Amino acid sequence: MSGNRQIVVTGIGVVTACGGDRETFWQSLTSGTTGIAPIDPPQPLISFPNVAACSDFDPEARFDVRMHRKLDRSAQFGLAAADEAIAHSGIEWDDNLRGRTGVIAGCSIGGSHTQDLCYERLYKLNKVRSEPMAVPNIMPSASTSQISMKYGFRGPSFTMTTACASSGHALGMALWMLRTGQLDVAVSGGHEAMLNLGSLLAWDGLRVVSSSVCKPFADKRPGMVLGEGGAMLVLETLESARARGATIYAELAGFGMNADAHHLTAPSLEGPTGAIQAALADAGLAPTDIEYINAHGTGTSGNDMNEIAAIKSAFGDHAHKLAISSTKSMHGHTIGAAGGIEAAATVLALHHGILPPTINSSPLDPACDLDVIPDVARKQDISAALSNSFAFGGLNAVLAFKKA
């Protein structure tokens, strides 16, 4: 056991509205292609027009009927992303390694579609009995269990739930458990699916959802766009990755987290600033080492202005020298999956030397006067990057990645 093992990313799996697999996702991000589209079928009760739905995702093609029935859409995204990441890693597991591999996922809401259907059956259709799979489908940890069972992974495994930072926290915990030798391999990321009528209506009530598209950091930005999806990374030690000759996509170098202790929906300045500083310290990086930030960048007035202020506060003058983008402008805000999807985007940016843009961000809000990459991806080799996740309720998670 060692407290300072270096942890690297050797597998990536992604399901989003702008790409149902890693390759398509990256092609969309680097070409500025959005997955945001009108709600389908239309929902007259909902005041906002658009979501980022994974409309090409076909569960019947991926899972047999028995399995399909045991998986809420949220868990389907987690399992599909894990399948892709595990295949991508090329790891050949033996029984010993399965015992040393864990699944650590983030999910905010759990089996929201199953819950919505249960309520519809009870209150609208007046059905007197519930679907028997409702309970195991609704539990937020269902996907973690399914991945563990499918692959026989018996190491420490759990699901974290911290709203929009869930999978940022999950990846951070995976890093720390790998670093300290409690795990040798982790499948970690997150998944969320909640684009059903009940959830859409609940979000409508918060008055934070955009009346058009998602325009992070733009002047007069209209708000966030809800998305769905999943992403998983395969994490292992640098030593094991090198020993098996694996392709290393990036190093997950540090994790910082804290709580605002401030407000249920409005962020504080000190919380995000401190979480960024904690991630840098954990990674052993100086502020000047960071060249790119994949921002939380929800597109709401409150988040984006505050996040820019926090970046200025944490980086000082260097804030003006680093590039920033919010890929939520393309895949929407995927809530509990956001940290995982954006970690995947950050790793791919480091690996390919291409920084994805923030589409719809021009003209910029004068209060967001940093280098927000507009519309077109930028070719730039970088050596270190952050991925920010700042949740409702002030729970902050920041991941630091280094080029491998």
Added chain:
Amino acid sequence: MSDSSLSTQERVLKAMSNVITSDELQVESSLEELGVDSLAAIEILFEVEEEFDINISGDSNKMHRLKTVRDVVEGVERLLAGDEASFWGEETEEEKQAAIDAAAAAASPDSAKDETPGEAPSA
């Protein structure tokens, strides 16, 4: 939706086909050979309840009394004939003995320690 032109047997098979996709699903099929585990059992009970709009009371621990699809059909027929308690069929010898053992254990002073939980899903 239920279709009353079908026989009880046909309706049970239709309900069970929502859970069991095997081509082997026939009235004489053994539930064990169809791969019916504890989760599939509660799904079958749900589908049959929905198809006939009936309530099958009791937990799925009694599922072992049903060996074949025909046992399910006959249970539904008894229930539809008005004998609500008879869906599961006769108590097995093992169950009778277990009930006697449990009563004896309950009578002894340190009975609380060795309660054996059933096979129902545990949280």
